[in-house]
Amino acid sequence: MFEFKILYEDGNARVCKMIIGSKSVETPLFLPVATKGTVKLITWKELEEIGYKAIITNALIMYFKPGLDVIERFGSIHKFFGFNGIIFTDSGGFQMIRQGFLEKISENYAIFKSPFDNSKHKISPEFSIEIQKRLKSDVMLTLDICPEYTKDYEKIKKATMLTIEWAKRCKTVAKDSTLFGIIQGGIFKDLREYCTRELIKLDFDGYAIGGLSIGEPKEVMYDILKFNVNLLPKDKPRYFMGLGSAEDILKCISLGIDIFDSAFPTRNARHDTAYTFHGKIIINRAKYKYDTRPLEEGCNCFTCRNYTRAYLHHLSKVNEFLYKRLLTIHNLFFLKRLLDETKKAIRQGYFDEILKEMNIR
Numbered sequence: 403m404f405e406f407k408i409l410y411e412d413g414n415a416r417v418c419k420m421i422i423g424s425k426s427v428e429t430p431l432f433l434p435v436a437t438k439g440t441v442k443l444i445t446w447k448e449l450e451e452i453g454y455k456a457i458i459t460n461a462l463i464m465y466f467k468p469g470l471d472v473i474e475r476f477g478s479i480h481k482f483f484g485f486n487g488i489i490f491t492d493s494g495g496f497q498m499i500r501q502g503f504l505e506k507i508s509e510n511y512a513i514f515k516s517p518f519d520n521s522k523h524k525i526s527p528e529f530s531i532e533i534q535k536r537l538k539s540d541v542m543l544t545l546d547i548c549p550e551y552t553k554d555y556e557k558i559k560k561a562t563m564l565t566i567e568w569a570k571r572c573k574t575v576a577k578d579s580t581l582f583g584i585i586q587g588g589i590f591k592d593l594r595e596y597c598t599r600e601l602i603k604l605d606f607d608g609y610a611i612g613g614l615s616i617g618e619p620k621e622v623m624y625d626i627l628k629f630n631v632n633l634l635p636k637d638k639p640r641y642f643m644g645l646g647s648a649e650d651i652l653k654c655i656s657l658g659i660d661i662f663d664s665a666f667p668t669r670n671a672r673h674d675t676a677y678t679f680h681g682k683i684i685i686n687r688a689k690y691k692y693d694t695r696p697l698e699e700g701c702n703c704f705t706c707r708n709y710t711r712a713y714l715h716h717l718s719k720v721n722e723f724l725y726k727r728l729l730t731i732h733n734l735f736f737l738k739r740l741l742d743e744t745k746k747a748i749r750q751g752y753f754d755e756i757l758k759e760m761n762i763r
């Protein structure tokens with residue numbers, strides 16, 4: 403059972419409730435990324451304590467390793483992970499633009515190469531859904547064709563047409579399971595519009611906007627995103643894949659996006675960067691050597707309650723990896739706080755002020 407209710411609106415921004423079976427979560431929602439089965443450097447319990455109720459993992463990677471036979475012994479991906487929240491599974495379409503993953507695409511299937519042992523696997527849209535069903539995914543995604551960023555219209559047109567065909571095939575076998583359709587079309591508005599209209603006809607539970615934030619100029623990305631969001635039905639969740647900075651998330655929320663995922667906050671934590679309401683802190687910089695303050699004054703995360711910038715700076719200088727974990731915890735806490743503040747602002751009708759404060763137009 404899947405339900406989606408709009409609770410509050412402020413301009414195009416909205417707070418909604420998404421109910422999936424016995425689980426529910428509010429949007430705007432950020433999904434930490436657990437591609438290989440873990441959100442890097444943080445435990446499920448820590449994530450839950452911060453307030454994350456949903457994550458996204460990658461069905462294709464789970465199929466390669468540990469393999470469905472291992473996960474099915476546990477009954478579900480939730481039991482295998484030890485995480486009881488909502489699990490979205492990406493189909494693997496995005497892996498097509500990752501170096502070395504994709505061997506070949508034909509009308510009927512894609513052939514992927516496992517990065518773990520170089521074995522080759524034929525994945526059809528139907529089989530992609532079967533994998534996600536066998537994992538007991540809460541929210542599945544269609545197998546789409548995500549080409550690299552290009553201005554080559556014919557190339558994108560071909561990928562878009564096949565994405566639509568594959569979306570139909572995914573929908574046919576998904577039956578009652580929750581399934582979001584992924585829209586492609588590159589930077590071409592007519593293709594975006596055609597793909598969106600065709601996918602709406604299939605009546606998915608939600609719509610993901612794919613094929614953006616993959617190397618195109620930012621202003622082009624926003625132009626296409628805005629165009630694409632406006633074509634979507636209001637009463638279904640809208641998911642923008644692959645964006646994770648505070649500024650981008652707020653801007654997307656102002657356009658009407660509900661769900662995000664990105665490795666951005668966790669990846670940058672491992673590269674010495676912490677995010678705060680007053681900008682970013684690159685902790686290995688000399689200016690933090692004597693800094694007795696926490697990463698962010700007033701932040702109630704485990705890291706800020708217990709550690710100073712000077713100590714984190716020291717750990718980074720002597721290559722003690724604990725600081726990467728501590729920055730990961732802070733960054734995810736920061737993003738959760740940002741979304742909580744955003745929800746409050748939308749509920750009370752002052753979301754514009756948050757945008758102004760963060761300098762977002």
Ligand SMILES: [Zn+2]
Nearest residue numbers: 701703706732
């Ligand atoms: Zn903190």
